[in-house]
Amino acid sequence: MNTAYKRIVVVGGGTAGWMTATALATAFPVSTVELVESEEIGIVGVGEASFPSIRAFHKILGIDEAQFLRATDGTFKLGIEFRDWREAGAKYFHTFGDFGGLSGPYALWGQHRRLGEAELGALDRQCLPSVMASQGRFMAPGPGDGRQFNYAYHFDAALYAAFLRTMALQRGVRRSEGRIVDAVRRADGGIAHLALADGRVVEGDLFADCSGFASLLLGRALEERYVDFSRWLPVDRAWACPSARNGAALTPSTRCTALEAGWAWRIPLSNRTGHGHVFASRYIDEERAREQLMQQLDGAALADARLLRFSAGHRERFWVHNVVALGLSSGFLEPLESTSIFLVQSGLGRLIELLLAGARPGQEAVAAYNAGMRRQFERIRDFIILHYCLTARRDSQLWRDMASMELPETLAFKIHAWRQAGALHQYDQEGFDATSWLAIHAGMGHWPERADPSLHEMPHEDALRALRMRRDSIAATVATMPSHQDYLHSVLAR
Numbered sequence: 433m434n435t436a437y438k439r440i441v442v443v444g445g446g447t448a449g450w451m452t453a454t455a456l457a458t459a460f461p462v463s464t465v466e467l468v469e470s471e472e473i474g475i476v477g478v479g480e481a482s483f484p485s486i487r488a489f490h491k492i493l494g495i496d497e498a499q500f501l502r503a504t505d506g507t508f509k510l511g512i513e514f515r516d517w518r519e520a521g522a523k524y525f526h527t528f529g530d531f532g533g534l535s536g537p538y539a540l541w542g543q544h545r546r547l548g549e550a551e552l553g554a555l556d557r558q559c560l561p562s563v564m565a566s567q568g569r570f571m572a573p574g575p576g577d578g579r580q581f582n583y584a585y586h587f588d589a590a591l592y593a594a595f596l597r598t599m600a601l602q603r604g605v606r607r608s609e610g611r612i613v614d615a616v617r618r619a620d621g622g623i624a625h626l627a628l629a630d631g632r633v634v635e636g637d638l639f640a641d642c643s644g645f646a647s648l649l650l651g652r653a654l655e656e657r658y659v660d661f662s663r664w665l666p667v668d669r670a671w672a673c674p675s676a677r678n679g680a681a682l683t684p685s686t687r688c689t690a691l692e693a694g695w696a697w698r699i700p701l702s703n704r705t706g707h708g709h710v711f712a713s714r715y716i717d718e719e720r721a722r723e724q725l726m727q728q729l730d731g732a733a734l735a736d737a738r739l740l741r742f743s744a745g746h747r748e749r750f751w752v753h754n755v756v757a758l759g760l761s762s763g764f765l766e767p768l769e770s771t772s773i774f775l776v777q778s779g780l781g782r783l784i785e786l787l788l789a790g791a792r793p794g795q796e797a798v799a800a801y802n803a804g805m806r807r808q809f810e811r812i813r814d815f816i817i818l819h820y821c822l823t824a825r826r827d828s829q830l831w832r833d834m835a836s837m838e839l840p841e842t843l844a845f846k847i848h849a850w851r852q853a854g855a856l857h858q859y860d861q862e863g864f865d866a867t868s869w870l871a872i873h874a875g876m877g878h879w880p881e882r883a884d885p886s887l888h889e890m891p892h893e894d895a896l897r898a899l900r901m902r903r904d905s906i907a908a909t910v911a912t913m914p915s916h917q918d919y920l921h922s923v924l925a926r
């Protein structure tokens with residue numbers, strides 16, 4: 433650990449703040465970690481769907497799965513069901529599982545497509561968690577039992593922050609309640625101390641800016657430029673509203689339904705359903721967007737709908753002087769693929785590694801941190817755009833514009849490589865692997881223009897037999913699994 437960073441101050445007590453405080457207190461027990469938050473300002477409190485990497489984060493921190501699920505009204509998530517994205521009535525799954533081999537002559541998707549046998553059913557039937565999700569079943573994969581897939585969780589974001597707070601305080605983090613009114617700079621440009629509204633001063637050597645959209649330190653005090661992605665990702669508002677579940681099934685997946693000027697999420701928690709409508713204000717007014725959300729609810733609204741405003745993009749640099757921004761203060765991409773908490777985790781992992789190695793601002797390692805985070809935002813941006821730009825919808829201006837937009841060059845190349853040769857090109861710092869890209873291409877009915885000649889190397893009968901066997905074995909495995917609801921109850925009872 434760089435001895436210059438003995439006093440670490442975390443600004444903000446939302447998900448990002450408490451994740452950061454817990455992780456830093458665990459990694460650096462000899463440093464003091466102080467977190468400053470303001471109950472009066474509160475937290476953003478949305479963010480109920482996660483990405484599988486959260487399980488690795490919990491493992492490192494020693495978080496017990498059942499305890500976490502009980503504390504946060506959590507459920508299991510196998511992936512996302514997309515409705516109406518390609519066209520009205522069409523749906524597909526993006527799950528955290530595979531479709532067999534991805535490349536070469538035996539690429540399973542390629543054989544499936546080449547045969548074109550209706551009897552085989554959709555490609556989804558070759559993917560274990562997609563079949564589980566479609567039947568509402570869940571069972572965690574056991575070590576070495578051949579059921580290979582990953583999973584994540586849905587949870588109440590406010591309860592998650594509270595859960596992490598208890599853990600952080602147990603690990604020695606000091607919490608200070610108060611509203612920050614100023615961040616006073618040092619001669620070298622870094623932050624010397626924070627001034628609170630009641631006159632207190634909080635000094636630190638390293639400041640983790642987890643102040644949410646306010647971006648108090650990196651944005652406001654250091655004035656780091658915001659890189660705007662809104663020309664590709666125009667959604668800039670969300671209405672969020674919890675509802676009663678009203679007997680609706682406890683699905684082990686998030687649902688994202690494309691609407692006239694955006695999309696609606698449905699996230700099943702153990703005691704209610706989280707709903708939201710993410711929309712572009714240049715295509716629809718706020719009131720109409722709220723009405724569209726209300727039509728999506730599972731049951732009676734449990735609170736007034738809440739409006740959130742944002743703009744897709746990120747700060748140009750993430751670590752500047754002695755300030756590192758994590759969470760919404762560093763940037764935001766719409767929550768279509770639940771990547772915000774993942775980005776916090778990714779930043780934290782890199783930061784801890786660099787702090788352990790004694791990195792200092794101005795060094796190449798810190799420049800590489802910034803470049804790595806920037807790339808990761810860009811890769812996820814491209815993946816999200818893919819969901820939109822392949823649409824066949826032309827029924828509203830948003831969809832017409834999304835279908836004809838000029839793509840970032842990085843994404844245009846990937847789409848070209850797929851169309852030309854069925855190649856799932858991957859850059860560095862990808863947030864999503866080739867299987868995920870395949871799931872979106874396949875789900876949107878977007879296939880290579882000409883078949884790779886090597887796909888014909890497998891004799892027709894052999895390919896058919898292999899695909900039937902895989903499909904039937906998946907179906908047989910899923911038939912023995914409990915419903916998501918029953919499995920969750922058994923875990924909560926542990």
Ligand SMILES: Cc1cc2nc3c(=O)[nH]c(=O)nc-3n(C[C@H](O)[C@H](O)[C@H](O)COP(=O)(O)OP(=O)(O)OC[C@H]3O[C@@H](n4cnc5c(N)ncnc54)[C@H](O)[C@@H]3O)c2cc1C
Pocket residue numbers: 443444445446447448449468469470471473474475476477478479480481482589610611612613642643644645646648670672708740742758759760761767770771772773774
């Ligand atoms: C509509 C929407 C849906 C989302 N859905 C998902 C999802 O499904 N999955 C996912 O991973 N992410 C999602 N996110 C993102 C997710 O909510 C955030 O990444 C996550 O909650 C972290 O937020 P945060 O901690 O950065 O900010 P916040 O929760 O806003 O916390 C900011 C903290 O800073 C404090 N603060 C601010 N100003 C001051 C001040 N002056 N003085 C003192 N304290 C201050 C606040 O009090 C608060 O404690 C979503 C976001 C939005 C907007």
